[in-house]
Amino acid sequence: MTEKQQKILLKGCRNGKPAAQKELYDRYASDMFKVCLMYSKDYDAANDLLQEGFLKVFQKIHLFKFKDHSSLGGWIRTVIVHNCVDHYRSDSWNRNKLELTDEETERAQYRNHEESEEETIYDRDEFLKIISLLPDGYALVLNLFYLEGYTHKEIAEKLEITEGTSKSQLFKAKKYLRQLLLENLGDEEISRYEGFGRKVV
Numbered sequence: 001m002t003e004k005q006q007k008i009l010l011k012g013c014r015n016g017k018p019a020a021q022k023e024l025y026d027r028y029a030s031d032m033f034k035v036c037l038m039y040s041k042d043y044d045a046a047n048d049l050l051q052e053g054f055l056k057v058f059q060k061i062h063l064f065k066f067k068d069h070s071s072l073g074g075w076i077r078t079v080i081v082h083n084c085v086d087h088y089r090s091d092s093w094n095r096n097k098l099e100l101t102d103e104e105t106e107r108a109q110y111r112n113h114e115e116s117e118e119e120t121i122y123d124r125d126e127f128l129k130i131i132s133l134l135p136d137g138y139a140l141v142l143n144l145f146y147l148e149g150y151t152h153k154e155i156a157e158k159l160e161i162t163e164g165t166s167k168s169q170l171f172k173a174k175k176y177l178r179q180l181l182l183e184n185l186g187d188e189e190i191s192r193y194e195g196f197g198r199k200v201v
Contacts, residue, residue: 010072039088039140060079144158
């Protein structure tokens with residue numbers, strides 16, 4: 001879709017035209033559903049997050065400007081992820097978060113802002129099965145840090161926790177993830193997941 005076509009579509013959405021909203025939804029819903037799956041335990045929950053997320057997309061569509069955002073799809077993803085985080089924080093974070101100490105933290109070395117061509121590409125379905133086994137708090141911090149590229153400071157602000165807790169959650173999540181791999185996968189498959197955080201397709 002050209003920028004001109006996007007502007008026409010955006011104008012229709014901003015004017016509340018159902019046809020334009022449907023076109024925008026149909027164009028991006030599939031990719032955004034995959035994002036929601038990373039922040040939920042099952043398809044029904046992911047679909048609820050998707051619907052809520054797109055409601056916010058249409059409510060905030062007037063805020064999108066080409067000069068301020070790299071792409072329309074990227075902006076929609078940001079809104080969807082923020083909705084997932086808001087839902088998790090309001091629904092279960094305060095009840096389920098673990099009180100971890102700073103002594104349990106580690107400084108993560110890998111960030112995925114820039115991905116090299118040599119990085120392993122994982123099968124998304126296989127990856128989702130593994131992530132779904134993680135406790136909610138672990139999966140949330142893991143996704144925000146590795147998949148969305150947020151810093152621990154940004155994660156702490158979003159989840160209303162300390163940076164130390166964010167680091168601790170990440171450390172524990174990686175440790176827990178490795179144990180799951182040992183229990184569920186063979187040696188060859190485990191080697192594919194070393195250095196968690198690489199590109200998922």
